[in-house]
Amino acid sequence: MRKTWVLLPAIAAVISMGFVAQPAVSQERSVKIAGFGARSGVVRSFGVNTEAVMRAAADQINKSGGVKLGDGSMGKIEISFDDDRCNAEEGISVLRRIASTDAVVAVGPTCSNVAEPLFGILQKRVGDAGDSGLKMPIFTDTAIKGGLAQISDWAFRNVPNEAEMYQSLFVWLQKENPELKSVYGGVEEDFAHSRFTWHKVMKTKSGDAGYNVLGESKWLLADTNFTTQVREMKKANPDIIAISAHPFTTCGVLKEMARQKVKPKLLVGLTSSSSMETLNGCAEQAEGIIIPTSFAPVTPEAEMAAAAAARFDGSADLHSAAAWEIVMVLKDVMESQGIMAKADTVDADRAKVRDGLAALKTTKGLLGTIKRTDEGEALKPYVYVHAKGGNWKVLHDPGI
Amino acid sequence: MDFYFGLIQLIGVHTLLGLSAYVVLLTNQVTMAQAGFFGIGAYVAAMLTVLADFSIVPAILIAGFAGALIACLVGFPALRVKGLMLVVATLAFGEFVRLFFFNFDYQIAKGEIQVGPLGGEGFRQIRYFPENGWTTGDVALFVWVFVILIMAGLWWMDRSRIGAVLRAVGEDELAAQSVGLNLTAVKVSAMTIGGFIAGIGGGIYAHYTTHIEQSNFNVLLATFAIAYPILGGLSNVFGTLLAVVFIQGILVEGLRFMGDWRNLLFGALIVLAMNVRPRGLLDERAMMTLKRLFSRG
Amino acid sequence: MDDFLLELIYVVQSIVDGILFGTTYALIGIGFTLIFGVMHKLNLAYGAVSIGGAYASLMIFHLVPSPIVAYLASAVATGAFGYLVYLCCFRFLPLSNPLAPLMATVGAFLFIDEVIVHATNGMPEPYPSVFDEMIFFGEFGLRSDLLFVFAIGLISMLVLMYVLYRTRLGLAVRAVSQQPVAAELCGMSQERTNAITFVITGALGGVAGAMIGASVGVLSPLLVAPITIKGLIVTVIGGLGSIPGAIIAGLAVGAFENLFQYFRGVTERDMYVMLLLFLFLTFRPGGIFSSSIGRD
Numbered sequence: 001m002r003k004t005w006v007l008l009p010a011i012a013a014v015i016s017m018g019f020v021a022q023p024a025v026s027q028e029r030s031v032k033i034a035g036f037g038a039r040s041g042v043v044r045s046f047g048v049n050t051e052a053v054m055r056a057a058a059d060q061i062n063k064s065g066g067v068k069l070g071d072g073s074m075g076k077i078e079i080s081f082d083d084d085r086c087n088a089e090e091g092i093s094v095l096r097r098i099a100s101t102d103a104v105v106a107v108g109p110t111c112s113n114v115a116e117p118l119f120g121i122l123q124k125r126v127g128d129a130g131d132s133g134l135k136m137p138i139f140t141d142t143a144i145k146g147g148l149a150q151i152s153d154w155a156f157r158n159v160p161n162e163a164e165m166y167q168s169l170f171v172w173l174q175k176e177n178p179e180l181k182s183v184y185g186g187v188e189e190d191f192a193h194s195r196f197t198w199h200k201v202m203k204t205k206s207g208d209a210g211y212n213v214l215g216e217s218k219w220l221l222a223d224t225n226f227t228t229q230v231r232e233m234k235k236a237n238p239d240i241i242a243i244s245a246h247p248f249t250t251c252g253v254l255k256e257m258a259r260q261k262v263k264p265k266l267l268v269g270l271t272s273s274s275s276m277e278t279l280n281g282c283a284e285q286a287e288g289i290i291i292p293t294s295f296a297p298v299t300p301e302a303e304m305a306a307a308a309a310a311r312f313d314g315s316a317d318l319h320s321a322a323a324w325e326i327v328m329v330l331k332d333v334m335e336s337q338g339i340m341a342k343a344d345t346v347d348a349d350r351a352k353v354r355d356g357l358a359a360l361k362t363t364k365g366l367l368g369t370i371k372r373t374d375e376g377e378a379l380k381p382y383v384y385v386h387a388k389g390g391n392w393k394v395l396h397d398p399g400i
Numbered sequence: 401m402d403f404y405f406g407l408i409q410l411i412g413v414h415t416l417l418g419l420s421a422y423v424v425l426l427t428n429q430v431t432m433a434q435a436g437f438f439g440i441g442a443y444v445a446a447m448l449t450v451l452a453d454f455s456i457v458p459a460i461l462i463a464g465f466a467g468a469l470i471a472c473l474v475g476f477p478a479l480r481v482k483g484l485m486l487v488v489a490t491l492a493f494g495e496f497v498r499l500f501f502f503n504f505d506y507q508i509a510k511g512e513i514q515v516g517p518l519g520g521e522g523f524r525q526i527r528y529f530p531e532n533g534w535t536t537g538d539v540a541l542f543v544w545v546f547v548i549l550i551m552a553g554l555w556w557m558d559r560s561r562i563g564a565v566l567r568a569v570g571e572d573e574l575a576a577q578s579v580g581l582n583l584t585a586v587k588v589s590a591m592t593i594g595g596f597i598a599g600i601g602g603g604i605y606a607h608y609t610t611h612i613e614q615s616n617f618n619v620l621l622a623t624f625a626i627a628y629p630i631l632g633g634l635s636n637v638f639g640t641l642l643a644v645v646f647i648q649g650i651l652v653e654g655l656r657f658m659g660d661w662r663n664l665l666f667g668a669l670i671v672l673a674m675n676v677r678p679r680g681l682l683d684e685r686a687m688m689t690l691k692r693l694f695s696r697g
Numbered sequence: 698m699d700d701f702l703l704e705l706i707y708v709v710q711s712i713v714d715g716i717l718f719g720t721t722y723a724l725i726g727i728g729f730t731l732i733f734g735v736m737h738k739l740n741l742a743y744g745a746v747s748i749g750g751a752y753a754s755l756m757i758f759h760l761v762p763s764p765i766v767a768y769l770a771s772a773v774a775t776g777a778f779g780y781l782v783y784l785c786c787f788r789f790l791p792l793s794n795p796l797a798p799l800m801a802t803v804g805a806f807l808f809i810d811e812v813i814v815h816a817t818n819g820m821p822e823p824y825p826s827v828f829d830e831m832i833f834f835g836e837f838g839l840r841s842d843l844l845f846v847f848a849i850g851l852i853s854m855l856v857l858m859y860v861l862y863r864t865r866l867g868l869a870v871r872a873v874s875q876q877p878v879a880a881e882l883c884g885m886s887q888e889r890t891n892a893i894t895f896v897i898t899g900a901l902g903g904v905a906g907a908m909i910g911a912s913v914g915v916l917s918p919l920l921v922a923p924i925t926i927k928g929l930i931v932t933v934i935g936g937l938g939s940i941p942g943a944i945i946a947g948l949a950v951g952a953f954e955n956l957f958q959y960f961r962g963v964t965e966r967d968m969y970v971m972l973l974l975f976l977f978l979t980f981r982p983g984g985i986f987s988s989s990i991g992r993d
Contacts, residue, residue: 099402117610124527132538133530190502190615225955227710277821280823484929484932488930493975667810679794
């Protein structure tokens with residue numbers, strides 16, 4: 001009994017430190033950008049990289065003076081990062097926590113299944129007094145499931161537009177390899193992103209480009225046995241196999257294909273799988289797989305961002321690089337809107353950031369100019385990469 | 401303040417989830433199906449408010465009854481197994497419910513857009529609260545009205561004959577049977593009450609997250625459902641509330657400042673808690689101590 | 698007629714693949730059933746330590762690039778982790794309280810899962826396998842790595858049976874499971890025997906984890922929860938405390954899983970497995986065999 005009554009107050013004291021708000025006592029004003037994402041589970045690397053990249057970008061901005069505020073003084077960017085564990089309830093809790101601080105914008109989340117509920121609790125249309133939704137601008141770096149930003153006027157995303165990327169990829173493949181006629185898909189059915197991307201993007205766009213879509217094989221994201229699915233692929237005997245799955249099952253399927261001697265002429269993969277994870281797991285079997293991506297170190301800015309991220313113990317890939325671009329864009333928006341970064345201007349600053357983001361028609365990206373749509377989505381320049389010798393190499397730059 | 405209201409909502413809903421398992425645990429049945437009833441409640445309530453334009457209170461009550469109905473049906477076959485096998489049987493049922501929703505499509509057109517559950521994509525835009533101007537404080541109050549009513553009901557039940565009957569069956573089935581208790585009736589009733597509470601909790605959950613999908617109602621949620629009453633202690637309902645506050649308030653939110661260590665500590669602290677207080681945070685001895693403290697003061 | 702033959706071959710193929718893969722389920726099921734038979738408690742951290750041991754063996758593999766050494770290292774590591782789980786979740790808890798150790802093992806499960814995620818940043822790690830070729834008989838293919846897994850599984854089960862039925866250690870384990878008080882009176886320490894049971898099942902689990910890694914090709918934290926659930930299902934269908942039951946149930950679950958997938962697709966597959974389990978429990982609650990190790 002004794003030990004518990006000693007333990008409990010000790011734990012309570014330690015914990016209460018977490019709830020006490022840190023008073024801001026700095027001489028110069030700080031502009032708080034609150035990052036959040038998944039630092040747990042299989043998606044942990046996403047959160048780690050996004051945080052590293054955000055800190056690297058903020059560091060660069062602060063080193064060259066910081067952000068010019070509305071009254072002419074300079075403010076330093078302060079980055080915080082919270083772990084939402086890829087869980088909807090926790091994500092909502094984290095956002096509310098962020099909203100209760102003086103952060104002017106939130107950057108995240110990682111998981112599409114968090115983004116959707118999160119955008120749902122925001123105020124839907126600006127100015128709707130009857131809507132009690134949260135009034136906090138969110139600028140998403142990673143959650144990529146199609147069509148989410150339109151859920152709310154306060155939601156913005158800097159994620160690749162997969163519809164456009166795969167459309168141009170399949171058109172280009174058709175031009176480069178006119179002898180290839182058929183496509184067969186492999187899809188991870190129980191993950192929002194991969195399922196949407198096969199059924200609504202890869203399948204339709206390859207069909208539009210003139211390919212004969214022979215069908216698809218399905219599996220679940222934790223599956224380990226792909227013999228049936230690969231046998232279906234073998235039966236269909238397609239020229240191109242498009243795999244819309246994340247690294248774990250992608251590697252599983254590729255290894256099974258190697259075992260059953262299924263060798264399509266071309267392999268196409270999911271954007272998210274163009275990361276080190278896939279090459280870590282099955283570089284040999286993934287050799288040659290083609291993936292469109294919105295980040296590769298092909299421009300001086302991109303290389304610089306990649307190097308900066310490495311200094312902060314992260315790596316820049318198509319998801320985390322989006323966070324770099326976001327921080328840079330936010331600096332420009334904050335300066336053009338003249339935010340004040342004072343304790344009593346928080347709501348006004350957030351509204352200004354939102355208005356500024358909504359008004360953007362183009363932003364500067366690491367690979368070129370990014371166009372912004374009316375729904376708050378991004379049309380990012382992209383390149384096609386393929387896996388060669390354990391690394392991702394640029395296959396073709398369509399110059400968009 | 402918004403953040404605290406949100407946390408209060410979350411603790412409220414999770415308390416309902418925990419209480420739904422508490423009732424069944426009293427009869428010594430370890431149930432991993434509560435997440436399933438929770439999910440049923442969520443989908444039913446959401447479909448009623450989004451597709452059929454129901455008001456929130458009838459929708460949630462109907463969700464509760466849906467949970468109760470299914471729980472009653474599950475209770476009968478579940479009687480045939482005990483112990484570990486019941487754990488697995490209820491786990492199988494819970495997973496069956498989740499997979500059912502994975503394959504469940506029911507969309508109707510509202511204006512230009514399609515609304516309703518769409519299999520793996522889930523059920524989006526359950527926006528009853530924001531559309532009707534409810535603030536986070538309003539919702540928190542709403543949640544806790546249900547929680548307090550249900551806790552009061554269970555507290556009263558515990559002090560009445562019903563509670564004694566449940567616990568008797570939980571302690572020793574043979575003895576209970578020999579004094580004339582109908583085991584079937586007691587166990588199925590416990591399951592049904594648990595299903596009702598879980599259905600209510602689920603209905604509220606759907607509305608404060610605005611988007612539900614099958615992966616929300618997985619084995620992890622089912623585990624949390626029984627973790628709350630086990631960690632809190634089965635002697636009374638406040639134990640479950642305390643456990644929810646401990647897990648969600650302290651371990652999940654309070655430890656945020658520890659960054660990455662928070663997740664490691666989560667599991668470790670649960671192991672520690674069970675070793676230090678195996679009968680739960682608020683077991684009979686603790687209750688007696690508290691009673692003595694209050695009666696003296 | 699040709700098409701029908703081909704379909705038949707594919708169905709048989711699915712079943713055979715399922716059976717071979719089911720060996721891993723059987724190994725995990727044996728571990729669960731043994732612990733349950735001896736201690737009448739559920740160790741939900743079992744799947745986690747098995748995969749954890751496989752991860753630990755990867756560190757050895759980087760030093761000594763031999764798959765066999767890695768498999769043995771996995772068994773040793775999991776044996777050690779099993780003992781730690783015993784210490785943290787069972788040793789100091791009152792034996793009469795079944796719920797507290799259950800929850801403690803849940804905590805251990807979450808902890809081990811997080812350690813794995815932190816150590817690897819959640820990325821899949823390739824795991825060595827011994828054979829990788831497929832042996833083809835016309836249209837019918839047999840995965841040689843799964844055959845290897847099957848063989849190793851059989852050998853482990855035989856070794857386990859030998860230990861349980863032909864050694865004093867095994868005698869102590871069985872005695873404590875059947876009559877703990879009488880065993881204690883005969884001089885067998887309950888604590889020591891329970892600890893040894895955890896180490897033995899840990900070693901078995903380590904082999905299972907290694908075999909899972911070898912057959913999947915990569916290790917990932919995604920493996921931990923499904924293998925725990927499958928192991929529980931197998932234990933229950935096989936009958937609590939029955940090793941032959943766990944073996945047969947493991948192979949059967951593997952086969953049925955594949956069969957359901959072949960006929961109804963992957964989104965409905967698990968539904969039917971769960972339904973099968975539910976029906977099984979309703980009509981045959983004792984499992985295939987009721988216990989032969991301990992009484993329930």
